[in-house]
Amino acid sequence: MLQSLRENRRWQGFLLILPALLVLGLLLVLPLGLTVVTSFAQRDVDGNVIYTFTLGNYWRLLGFTETGWDDLYLKILLRSLALALQTTTVVLLLAYPLAYFIARAPQRRRNLLLFWVLVPLWTNFVIRIYAWVMILRSQGVLNSTLGAVAGLVDLPWQPLDLYPSQSAVLIGMVYEFLPFMILPVYTSLEKIEPALYEAAADLHANALQTFWRVTIPLSMPGVIAGTILTFVPVIGTFVVSDILGGRQVILVGNLVQRQFLDARDPPFGSAASIVLLGITLVLTLYYTRRFGLGEEIAAG
Amino acid sequence: MSQPRQSPWLAALSGLVYFFLYAPIVVLIVFSFNVSRTNVVFEGVVNQGPCGPFYWYCELLQNRSVADAARNTLIIAVTSTAVSTLIGTLAALALQRYEFFGKKSAETALYFPMVTPEIVMGIGILVLFSALFGWVNSMLPPGLRLTLGLGTVIVSHIAFSIPFVTLVVRARLHGFDSRLEEAAMDLGAPPLTTFLRITLPLIAPGVLAGAMLAFTLSLDDFIITFFTTGPGATTLPIYVYGLLRRVVTPEVNALSTLWILVVLTVVGLSQWFQQRE
Numbered sequence: 001m002l003q004s005l006r007e008n009r010r011w012q013g014f015l016l017i018l019p020a021l022l023v024l025g026l027l028l029v030l031p032l033g034l035t036v037v038t039s040f041a042q043r044d045v046d047g048n049v050i051y052t053f054t055l056g057n058y059w060r061l062l063g064f065t066e067t068g069w070d071d072l073y074l075k076i077l078l079r080s081l082a083l084a085l086q087t088t089t090v091v092l093l094l095a096y097p098l099a100y101f102i103a104r105a106p107q108r109r110r111n112l113l114l115f116w117v118l119v120p121l122w123t124n125f126v127i128r129i130y131a132w133v134m135i136l137r138s139q140g141v142l143n144s145t146l147g148a149v150a151g152l153v154d155l156p157w158q159p160l161d162l163y164p165s166q167s168a169v170l171i172g173m174v175y176e177f178l179p180f181m182i183l184p185v186y187t188s189l190e191k192i193e194p195a196l197y198e199a200a201a202d203l204h205a206n207a208l209q210t211f212w213r214v215t216i217p218l219s220m221p222g223v224i225a226g227t228i229l230t231f232v233p234v235i236g237t238f239v240v241s242d243i244l245g246g247r248q249v250i251l252v253g254n255l256v257q258r259q260f261l262d263a264r265d266p267p268f269g270s271a272a273s274i275v276l277l278g279i280t281l282v283l284t285l286y287y288t289r290r291f292g293l294g295e296e297i298a299a300g
Numbered sequence: 301m302s303q304p305r306q307s308p309w310l311a312a313l314s315g316l317v318y319f320f321l322y323a324p325i326v327v328l329i330v331f332s333f334n335v336s337r338t339n340v341v342f343e344g345v346v347n348q349g350p351c352g353p354f355y356w357y358c359e360l361l362q363n364r365s366v367a368d369a370a371r372n373t374l375i376i377a378v379t380s381t382a383v384s385t386l387i388g389t390l391a392a393l394a395l396q397r398y399e400f401f402g403k404k405s406a407e408t409a410l411y412f413p414m415v416t417p418e419i420v421m422g423i424g425i426l427v428l429f430s431a432l433f434g435w436v437n438s439m440l441p442p443g444l445r446l447t448l449g450l451g452t453v454i455v456s457h458i459a460f461s462i463p464f465v466t467l468v469v470r471a472r473l474h475g476f477d478s479r480l481e482e483a484a485m486d487l488g489a490p491p492l493t494t495f496l497r498i499t500l501p502l503i504a505p506g507v508l509a510g511a512m513l514a515f516t517l518s519l520d521d522f523i524i525t526f527f528t529t530g531p532g533a534t535t536l537p538i539y540v541y542g543l544l545r546r547v548v549t550p551e552v553n554a555l556s557t558l559w560i561l562v563v564l565t566v567v568g569l570s571q572w573f574q575q576r577e
């Protein structure tokens with residue numbers, strides 16, 4: 001037996017990956033299976049789960065209630081989706097120029113420029129959001145700075161009412177996930193051979209044509225990786241909306257969290273969670289099929 | 301070819317993005333010296349007690365809950381990094397160097413967590429543990445009840461770190477020359493010796509990079525910890541989140557500043573060592 005194991009590379013490979021598959025099976029696949037089962041269950045008045053099959057939780061998400069149709073939960077789903085798309089777009093628009101700038105900087109300076117993109121990530125996720133509370137609140141840093149400037153140049157000035165609001169949530173999300181886009185886009189851009197730019201110039205392409213026909217297509221793997229690395233965490237978040245939205249901006253993440261911790265309705269929370277997973281998987285699958293698989297996720 | 305000149309507009313735009321990235325951090329640090337306890341408006345530099353302007357830092361260091369949270373955070377990060385690096389590296393070796401039945405599906409399964417929103421994974425694990433503990437505890441005497449705590453957080457962190465470690469190690473394995481191993485075997489080295497003397501030193505930078513990533517992910521994690529933690533297992537992010545819902549004194553800013561300094565020092569040192577080699 002041992003002898004054949006030593007000879008047989010198929011078995012060796014399988015044994016090496018077995019621990020990883022066991023851990024993921026027990027802590028990802030099994031939990032997801034249980035979540036699906038729970039989403040078809042009911043709860044009793046004490047919040048205990050009763051395992052009788054019902055589609056009720058999903059109907060409730062769609063808006064069918066005992067008192068008629070209510071689009072409360074559909075609105076939450078749409079709001080999360082819209083906010084995730086907005087965040088990803090803004091992040092891409094901010095990250096691309098910076099990634100391009102770093103990729104075309106002199107070789108010896110690139111690593112340092114990239115290092116400074118990473119440093120904010122090493123502060124803590126929760127702390128980064130708290131910093132935005134300090135900046136955006138009515139008497140915060142932004143308003144006092146703008147107020148001081150307006151006073152200097154003698155302009156009328158109304159403090160911005162940004163916190164808590166959906167705009168504050170958007171700003172916080174963009175801030176949280178910007179580095180996740182910069183890194184993979186940079187990796188793609190950095191790989192482009194300078195000879196390609198020379199060839200484009202030889203063929204009389206102007207700067208805009210070169211950018212459109214050479215740079216953008218060749219940076220797509222990075223853009224795809226960055227988009228997934230941004231979109232997936234954003235659509236499921238509840239922390240940013242909780243802190244910067246001041247409990248007014250309710251996203252799917254908040255809905256799920258409350259069902260488990262406040263409302264004590266795990267079956268309904270499970271259904272919402274499964275719908276969230278479904279939306280995420282369908283969108284990322286469609287996106288990767290449409291534009292190719294993002295190899296550069298590894299860079300992030 | 302000489303580098304094409306960068307457009308000044310692009311440089312200015314990049315400067316603005318860097319400003320956006322750093323403004324919040326500067327604000328955090330400056331407000332850690334605020335005299336105002338409510339910390340809404342900067343009312344001047346604190347100068348109180350033996351610590352003077354570092355008053356909030358001294359308060360922080362005397363805070364028992366912070367010390368406990370810091371200890372828990374470190375225990376979780378170190379343990380989960382060690383285990384996930386080992387398991388993730390083995391998986392990377394398997395995927396990069398071996399052919400086996402079901403390899404394609406194993407690969408898909410391994411990268412599935414990366415497209416799963418964290419909250420879905422978090423509540424899934426919560427559902428699993430509540431079901432499991434409910435069942436086990438009904439058979440145990442009251443003194444021996446299982447609850448959520450350090451153990452549940454650690455295994456969850458191991459689970460979400462493995463795919464990232466595998467991905468990073470695999471990328472480094474890409475250019476690996478397996479003829480070196482064959483040469484060692486030809487010279488009579490047993491498989492274990494070959495692995496320890498040839499394979500491991502060659503893949504060490506990749507393994508280290510994977511471990512660094514796992515460590516950072518664990519330190520930074522909020523969502524999965526939030527759902528799998530229990531009494532006595534508060535981590536720093538959970539502690540700060542709890543404070544945010546009540547009154548936030550400049551102590552939190554002092555904590556943030558120290559956090560940044562510690563991480564910068566660790567990363568700076570590791571970079572310095574890598575450059576020296």
